[in-house]
Amino acid sequence: MIYKFKGINAEGKKVNDKIEAQSLAEAKSKLKSKKILYKSITEDTPSLFDSIDFSRKYKISPQELSVLSRELAMYIRSGITIVAALRVIQSHYDKNKKIKLFLTTISTYLDEGKDFYSALEEQNVVVLPPFFKQSIKVSENGGVLDEVLLELSRFLKEQDKINKEIKSAFAYPSFMIIVSLLMISFMLTFVVPQITGIFESMNQKLPTPTIVVISMGDFFNTHFKAMLAVIFVGTATFMLLMKRSHKFAYAVHKFLLKLPLFGTIIEKSELARFSYIASLLTRSGVPFVKTVNLSANVLNNLVLKELFVDASKQVVEGKLLSKALNEADTKIDYAFIQSIALGEETSEVENVLTNISELYFEENKDKIATLLTLLEPSLMLFVGGSIGFIVAAMLLPIFSMSIH
Numbered sequence: 115m116i117y118k119f120k121g122i123n124a125e126g127k128k129v130n131d132k133i134e135a136q137s138l139a140e141a142k143s144k145l146k147s148k149k150i151l152y153k154s155i156t157e158d159t160p161s162l163f164d165s166i167d168f169s170r171k172y173k174i175s176p177q178e179l180s181v182l183s184r185e186l187a188m189y190i191r192s193g194i195t196i197v198a199a200l201r202v203i204q205s206h207y208d209k210n211k212k213i214k215l216f217l218t219t220i221s222t223y224l225d226e227g228k229d230f231y232s233a234l235e236e237q238n239v240v241v242l243p244p245f246f247k248q249s250i251k252v253s254e255n256g257g258v259l260d261e262v263l264l265e266l267s268r269f270l271k272e273q274d275k276i277n278k279e280i281k282s283a284f285a286y287p288s289f290m291i292i293v294s295l296l297m298i299s300f301m302l303t304f305v306v307p308q309i310t311g312i313f314e315s316m317n318q319k320l321p322t323p324t325i326v327v328i329s330m331g332d333f334f335n336t337h338f339k340a341m342l343a344v345i346f347v348g349t350a351t352f353m354l355l356m357k358r359s360h361k362f363a364y365a366v367h368k369f370l371l372k373l374p375l376f377g378t379i380i381e382k383s384e385l386a387r388f389s390y391i392a393s394l395l396t397r398s399g400v401p402f403v404k405t406v407n408l409s410a411n412v413l414n415n416l417v418l419k420e421l422f423v424d425a426s427k428q429v430v431e432g433k434l435l436s437k438a439l440n441e442a443d444t445k446i447d448y449a450f451i452q453s454i455a456l457g458e459e460t461s462e463v464e465n466v467l468t469n470i471s472e473l474y475f476e477e478n479k480d481k482i483a484t485l486l487t488l489l490e491p492s493l494m495l496f497v498g499g500s501i502g503f504i505v506a507a508m509l510l511p512i513f514s515m516s517i518h
Contacts, residue, residue, distance in 0.1 A: 116132050116238075117132065117133050117138065117157055118131070118156060119132070119156075120152065120155075121151050121154075121155075122153075171240060174216075174240045176274040179242075179246070180270035181267075182213070190259060196259075197221060197224050200217050201221060204218060215239050231250050231251040231254055245391050245411075245412055249265075253399070265397070265398075266394070269390060279479075298501065306328060306330075306331030306335075306504070306508070310328050310332075324507045367415045367416045375485060379478055381418070381446060382474040384413050386470070386471045388418075389471035390467070391408070392406065392409040395409065396467065402429070407422075410426060411423070425438040436452075436455035
């Protein structure tokens with residue numbers, strides 16, 4: 115639980131902060147150990163937003179976690195203890211109360227004698243990726259905490275960079291699609307009905323394109339609010355089912371993998387992420403069986419996630435990962451399975467996984483660039499063609515009237 119308090123610290127300064135503890139008594143004990151004389155201490159009640167979100171844990175972004183990892187690694191390399199390093203870093207986050215509370219909580223657990231991994235595991239302020247905590251656990255036992263933290267920082271930074279590149283690449287096409295749909299809807303709902311009255315007084319047969327556009331305009335004008343409601347309800351229902359129904363989400367993810375081009379991009383992106391994290395965990399000293407399971411749980415696509423989780427269970431029983439993947443009902447890129455098999459034969463799984471991740475990341479960049487090159491002119495043709503068809507359909511009766 116989170117408790118908020120007001121008081122005076124050992125330096126005589128007023129403090130107004132939060133602390134994590136299992137009970138009120140434990141919160142008071144922690145404040146006493148920090149030499150803080152509290153005036154008031156109460157449980158931090160959740161806000162309306164927290165209630166709607168169903169979770170009060172802060173979802174730290176890859177970029178924030180990357181910066182934290184790098185800072186901590188640098189301080190540890192400089193010979194500063196991890197407790198002192200965390201206290202220094204806390205001062206960098208005065209404006210971000212959640213991360214500051216997270217760092218304060220970790221420092222408190224360390225002061226109580228817990229190791230860094232246990233402190234990360236027990237805190238309830240921030241959601242941390244399982245592979246991150248496992249890497250910390252192994253590296254702490256092996257005395258290479260600073261090196262692993264730097265490696266984690268690089269990985270998280272690279273993942274954040276890739277995600278931003280993909281979002282940026284699809285920003286313009288998404289904008290064009292939304293604008294074109296809004297323009298077409300506007301014309302059919304408001305412009306076309308205004309012109310329809312003119313045609314009714316002409317007493318002549320209208321061309322087929324004009325009849326089609328008028329019918330579409332009447333439909334949009336009559337059912338515009340209903341269509342907006344259906345879109346809103348449909349979107350909300352879809353998002354809710356994706357979160358609550360595993361069967362529905364699995365079916366959607368399976369469908370996405372079967373899409374031409376997009377399916378390949380999604381699959382290779384997931385395989386690249388799995389390979390990078392697996393290579394990182396292997397390099398950190400995590401046993402291969404646990405590496406496969408942890409790496410699988412980082413995947414977003416449920417089909418591929420369950421494939422690797424099932425494969426990890428077979429690896430526990432003594433089967434090779436490549437063989438388990440090859441015999442599975444869900445088929446993935448055969449080149450990936452062959453590469454894993456080669457790594458298992460030569461005992462170079464770590465290097466093979468690193469090479470696979472780099473190869474797939476580069477392949478995806480090229481495919482996305484090609485996709486966008488084809489998508490932009492296609493969208494322009496769609497927008498121009500749709501609006502041109504509507505305008506031409508409205509002008510055809512006028513042209514035919516002037517000819518006669």
